[in-house]
Amino acid sequence: MHGNEAEFLESITGFVGAWYLFAALMNTGAALYLWRSGRVTTLVKVAGVGLNTLTLWALVATVFVTLSGLAFGGGVGGLRLPQALRDAFDAVMAPQYYVTGMLVFLAILYVARRFFVQPVVAWGGLNFVLLYMGLSITDPDFASIVTKPDNVPIVGLVYLLGFFTWLGAYKAVLNDDRLAEGLEPLEKADDEKVLVWPDLVYTELICMVALTALLLVWGILLQAPLEEAASTVKTPNPSKAPWYFLGLQEMLVYYDPWMAGVVLPSVVVAGLMAIPYIDYNKAGSGYYTISQRKFAYVTFQFGFLVLWVTLIVMGTFMRGPNWNFFGLYETWDAHKVEALNNVDLSEYFWVSLLGSARPSAPLGSSGVVSLGYILLREAPGFVCVFLYFAALPPAMVLGCKWMEDRPLLSKLRIVDMKELFLRAGFVRYMVISHLLLLMGLLPLKMVLRWTVNMKYFISIPEYFLNF
Amino acid sequence: MASLGDIIRESQIWKSVFRHPLPVDRRNRVVVMLTNFFLHLHPVSVKKQGIALSYTWCMGGVTFFLFLVETITGVLLMFYYRPTLEWAYNDILALRDVASLGILRELHRWGAHAMVITVWLHMYRVFLTGSYKPPREFNWVVGGILLLLTLLLSFTGYLLPWDQLAIWAITVGSNMARATPFLGFEGPGAQLLTVDGIDMITNASDARFGLLGARFVGEETLNRFYVLHCIAIPLGAALLIAIHFWRVRKDGGISGPL
Numbered sequence: 001m002h003g004n005e006a007e008f009l010e011s012i013t014g015f016v017g018a019w020y021l022f023a024a025l026m027n028t029g030a031a032l033y034l035w036r037s038g039r040v041t042t043l044v045k046v047a048g049v050g051l052n053t054l055t056l057w058a059l060v061a062t063v064f065v066t067l068s069g070l071a072f073g074g075g076v077g078g079l080r081l082p083q084a085l086r087d088a089f090d091a092v093m094a095p096q097y098y099v100t101g102m103l104v105f106l107a108i109l110y111v112a113r114r115f116f117v118q119p120v121v122a123w124g125g126l127n128f129v130l131l132y133m134g135l136s137i138t139d140p141d142f143a144s145i146v147t148k149p150d151n152v153p154i155v156g157l158v159y160l161l162g163f164f165t166w167l168g169a170y171k172a173v174l175n176d177d178r179l180a181e182g183l184e185p186l187e188k189a190d191d192e193k194v195l196v197w198p199d200l201v202y203t204e205l206i207c208m209v210a211l212t213a214l215l216l217v218w219g220i221l222l223q224a225p226l227e228e229a230a231s232t233v234k235t236p237n238p239s240k241a242p243w244y245f246l247g248l249q250e251m252l253v254y255y256d257p258w259m260a261g262v263v264l265p266s267v268v269v270a271g272l273m274a275i276p277y278i279d280y281n282k283a284g285s286g287y288y289t290i291s292q293r294k295f296a297y298v299t300f301q302f303g304f305l306v307l308w309v310t311l312i313v314m315g316t317f318m319r320g321p322n323w324n325f326f327g328l329y330e331t332w333d334a335h336k337v338e339a340l341n342n343v344d345l346s347e348y349f350w351v352s353l354l355g356s357a358r359p360s361a362p363l364g365s366s367g368v369v370s371l372g373y374i375l376l377r378e379a380p381g382f383v384c385v386f387l388y389f390a391a392l393p394p395a396m397v398l399g400c401k402w403m404e405d406r407p408l409l410s411k412l413r414i415v416d417m418k419e420l421f422l423r424a425g426f427v428r429y430m431v432i433s434h435l436l437l438l439m440g441l442l443p444l445k446m447v448l449r450w451t452v453n454m455k456y457f458i459s460i461p462e463y464f465l466n467f
Numbered sequence: 468m469a470s471l472g473d474i475i476r477e478s479q480i481w482k483s484v485f486r487h488p489l490p491v492d493r494r495n496r497v498v499v500m501l502t503n504f505f506l507h508l509h510p511v512s513v514k515k516q517g518i519a520l521s522y523t524w525c526m527g528g529v530t531f532f533l534f535l536v537e538t539i540t541g542v543l544l545m546f547y548y549r550p551t552l553e554w555a556y557n558d559i560l561a562l563r564d565v566a567s568l569g570i571l572r573e574l575h576r577w578g579a580h581a582m583v584i585t586v587w588l589h590m591y592r593v594f595l596t597g598s599y600k601p602p603r604e605f606n607w608v609v610g611g612i613l614l615l616l617t618l619l620l621s622f623t624g625y626l627l628p629w630d631q632l633a634i635w636a637i638t639v640g641s642n643m644a645r646a647t648p649f650l651g652f653e654g655p656g657a658q659l660l661t662v663d664g665i666d667m668i669t670n671a672s673d674a675r676f677g678l679l680g681a682r683f684v685g686e687e688t689l690n691r692f693y694v695l696h697c698i699a700i701p702l703g704a705a706l707l708i709a710i711h712f713w714r715v716r717k718d719g720g721i722s723g724p725l
Contacts, residue, residue, distance in 0.1 A: 150632075153580035157587075164588055167521060168595040187522065187596075188724045192515040197496040200509060200518050207525055208532055215536065215581070219573030226563065229556045230634040232683065241640040242625050244583050244618055249639065258654050261643020273611040275594075276604030285600035286724035288522075293597065300594055464646070465655035 008140050009076045016079065016134055017072035023130045024064035030123060031057040043120065053120055060127055067134065080138045090327025095253075096450040098318065099443075102310045106301065109169075113290070117170040129162070139329045145317050149225040154243055154316050161309060165301075171288035179291060187287035237321045237334055246315025247308050253323070254445040256456070256466040264438070271435045275300075278432050280423050295415035303439055342455035349380040374460055381458035385467065388441070393433040397421050508712055510720060517723040522596075526589035530617075531708065533582040537620075540575040541697065547571075548627070550693035552686045555629035579621050586617045598722040606714040609707055616704045623696035626689060634684045637692070641684070644675035651675060 034040045034054045042050040071079060080086075109116055116122065136142045146155055175185040183189070194200075241249050251260035283292040290297050320326040321334035350358040361373040375382070400417035403409040421429045448454035458467040475481055476489070490499040500511045516522060547566060548558045562572055590610065593599060599607035626637045649656040650673055657668040670682050680687035719725050 150580070153577070153584060157584050160584065160588060161591075164524065164591060167524075168592070171521065172595070185724065187516050190514075190516045193512045194515045194518075195493070195496050195500075195512050196509045197490050197499055197506070199515070200513060201506065203518065203520075203525075204528060207528065211529060211532060212536075215574055215578055216570070218577045219570035222573070222577070223563075224573045224576040225632055226559060226628060227631040230629045230631055232634070232685075234631070236631055236635050239635040239639045242622055242636050243580075244621070245640055248643070257643050257646035258648055258651070262647045262651070262654070269611065269615055272614075273608045276599040276601070276607045279600070282600065284597040286596055286598055286722055288596055296597075297595075304591065460655075463655055463658060464653050 005077075005140070008143070009138070012137060012143060013071060013074065013076045016076050016138060017068050019130070019134050019137075020064045020068035020071060023127065023134070024061045024068060026130075027057045027061035027064060027127070031061060041120070056120075057123070076138055079135060081135045086139060086329040090330045093318070093325070093327040095314065095325050096446070098314055099306075099310060099446060103306055103443075106305055109165075110298065110301070113169050114173060117166065117173050119170075122166050122170075126162075129159070136328065141331050142328050145328070145332075149222055150243060151316055152222060154313065157309070158313060161305070165305070168288055169290070172290040175287055175289050176291040179289065185287040185289065238319060238323055240315070240319070243312060243316050246319075247311035249323075250311040250315045250319070251442065254442065254449060256464075258464070259467065267435070267438055271438075274431065274435070278424065278428050278435075280428070295420075298414055299436070299439075307439065307442060342449070342453045344455045344459040345381045345384065345457045346377050346459060348452075348454075350377070370462075374462060378458050378460060381456070381467070384457050389434065389437060392437060393430060396433060510716065513721060514723050517721045523722060524588060524592045526585045526592060530582055530585045530589055533578050533585060534704070534708065536578045537575060537582065538701065540571055540578065541701075543571055544575055545697060550627065550689050552629070552689065555627065555689060559628045559630070575624075579624060582617055583621055586614050590614060593722065596722055602725075603714075603718045606711060606718055609711045609714065613704060613707050613711060616700055616707065620696060620700050620704065623692040623700065626684070626692045627696065629689065637688070638684050641675055641678050644678050645670075645673065647674040 031054050034057070040052045040054045042052045043056065044051050067079060070076075081089075116125075137146060145151065171186075175187075178185060178189075240246060248260055248265055251264060254260075255264065279296055281293055281296065283289070284296075317328060318325055320332035321336070322338075324336050324338050326332055326336075346358055350356055359373050359377045361370040365373075397417045400413065400415070403413050404416075420432070424432060445454070456466045458465065460466065469477070486502045487498040488495050490496040497511050500506050500509055544562070547562050549555065559572065563569060593607065593610070622637070622640060626633045645651045646654045648654045649660065650668065651657060652666075652668050652670045652673040652675075654668075654673075657673070658666070660667040670676065676682060678691075679685075680691040715721060
């Protein structure tokens with residue numbers, strides 16, 4: 001796939017060198033800014049010698065300059081993560097570890113947000129991912145997937161989302177501290193008005209000029225992809241939808257197309273637009289806050305960052321031929337075989353649990369009788385799905401009440417479902433709870449697939465109805 | 468003696484175009500916002516914190532700017548491109564290899580990807596600042612439709628180069644429509660729609676057929692997506708953008724506590 005090693009290394013030398021140089025410049029800038037603004041803080045003090053932020057970022061800049069020099073000097077082949085580490089990474093990577101890992105990672109970021117929003121921590125994290133990218137791109141497999149022209153924007157998306165999620169949380173934590181002290185959020189405290197000319201129109205002009213420059217540079221450096229002419233007989237493997245739909249394509253692993261491709265996307269769009277009408281919380285209008293809108297914040301982040309973006313990233317970078325999963329440093333081998341022995345719930349129930357055959361209509365029976373047998377066969381699934389959607393909404397209210405009485409658990413609670421039910425009213429509560437249940441169904445199906453190879457709760461291939 | 472600039476600014480032609488003196492003093496900085504067509508989208512004054520970059524992220528404006536970039540580069544690309552099986556791919560090849568200023572397609576494609584990303588980031592910021600709350604609910608809905616239109620614009624444009632990447636991405640994306648409940652020929656319930664034992668929903672009459680104009684991605688699809696991409700969706704988006712901006716002004720101005 002990637003010819004000879006020397007040629008590959010030569011082809012990325014310029015990029016890696018420039019990448020580290022960029023990182024070095026960034027840190028130099030940060031150090032200069034701290035020095036000029038006098039915002040230097042001391043981090044640790046060991047034996048009377050203190051390490052302050054200015055020294056730290058200056059040191060990091062020096063490291064990056066050195067790396068850049070090594071790269072430009074032809075030493076790119078040495079600037080890699082050790083092979084053993086890359087192999088280990090590929091070996092443990094699988095959809096279950098990737099998705100749960102992302103979930104745990106984001107949960108930690110959320111719970112410990114006061115720690116992570118500190119500029120010095122966030123800047124350190126940025127340096128870490130810059131270094132990680134530099135050390136990874138020298139792997140031919142990693143490079144081939146990340147530098148595919150249409151994938152480059154997704155790399156950008158990941159960095160941008162990281163930055164903006166930090167920025168949003170940073171401002172929210174500042175406001176939350178003020179709110180806890182009984183002060184107004186910063187956005188409210190400053191009431192000063194300015195004229196649009198010049199304060200806004202000049203910002204807009206500068207933005208437009210900068211963006212035009214960025215697009216021009218991007219267009220010159222990276223050519224738009226153009227493969228061979230279309231052919232309806234040569235199906236590429238893998239065949240992927242455009243990148244922003246890859247989350248939906250990933251859902252095809254767990255859902256039938258009518259759910260993954262039609263119903264759920266419609267629910268996503270409808271649910272998104274319904275947000276202002278189901279969020280009865282009047283607080284937090286027009287300013288950053290987490291403490292006043294914990295439930296809305298967590299739900300949105302779960303939907304956007306976990307269910308949408310995480311799956312897009314996986315679909316783009318880690319799904320190869322036959323939609324098999326590949327680690328970031330793994331060669332896309334079209335012959336990789338993955339055992340797929342997925343079992344329907346009806347089979348678990350009738351065959352494994354009861355030890356009988358699945359009910360099936362005798363040969364030659366009429367349509368109605370056949371349908372009756374199908375319904376009987378799938379009865380366990382129907383019961384499960386019914387319970388999930390009908391019994392859980394009231395159960396969530398009761399469960400919240402139950403948690404309330406337990407001091408330890410009540411700390412974990414981000415929403416009072418009983419209050420939500422009373423304030424939202426029956427109809428809105430049903431809409432909210434069913435949207436939540438639909439969101440939760442995907443991870444639930446994922447977990448069941450990973451642990452017990454569950455295929456469908458309800459499987460009626462006779463009528464293309466699998467759920 | 469009057470300078471050349473003064474002579475120009477005092478001329479009847481200049482005054483007929485710009486109905487206000489230079490915006491160098493407070494009065495004329497107000498007047499310019501009220502009398503200039505392009506500037507009248509804005510109010511005269513705004514809250515200082517509302518336009519702080521770290522607060523607004525500028526992503527809505529950036530998305531609009533990218534929409535304009537896409538419109539301009541798109542019109543230029545239309546000069547070079549014919550949406551037929553015979554020419555589509557060759558025109559793109561020629562655009563890359565022959566046309567001068569050969570980054571037109573790059574600008575258009577990267578601008579499109581960037582627009583999808585910036586529209587998400589705009590939504591992200593609006594959510595994080597709770598700027599969809601009353602009285603701004605409806606504008607969030609308009610924004611939701613605009614997000615959908617942005618994705619559809621990108622999706623329809625993806626087919627036009629008519630290379631392997633294009634047709635298979637659209638094939639995979641549109642195959643889902645086959646499974647639309649009742650309306651797709653492989654969707655649940657489609658078998659129920661029969662008249663005298665004849666299926667009403669077949670692969671030549673279902674939702675995917677309506678999307679593609681054919682049973683598979685072919686010349687009819689190319690034409691259909693071309694028209695959607697260049698005319699129908701941009702017009703719809705332009706109208707909704709106008710409503711979106713207008714409602715920003717009417718629903719309490721740019722984001723900020725009310």
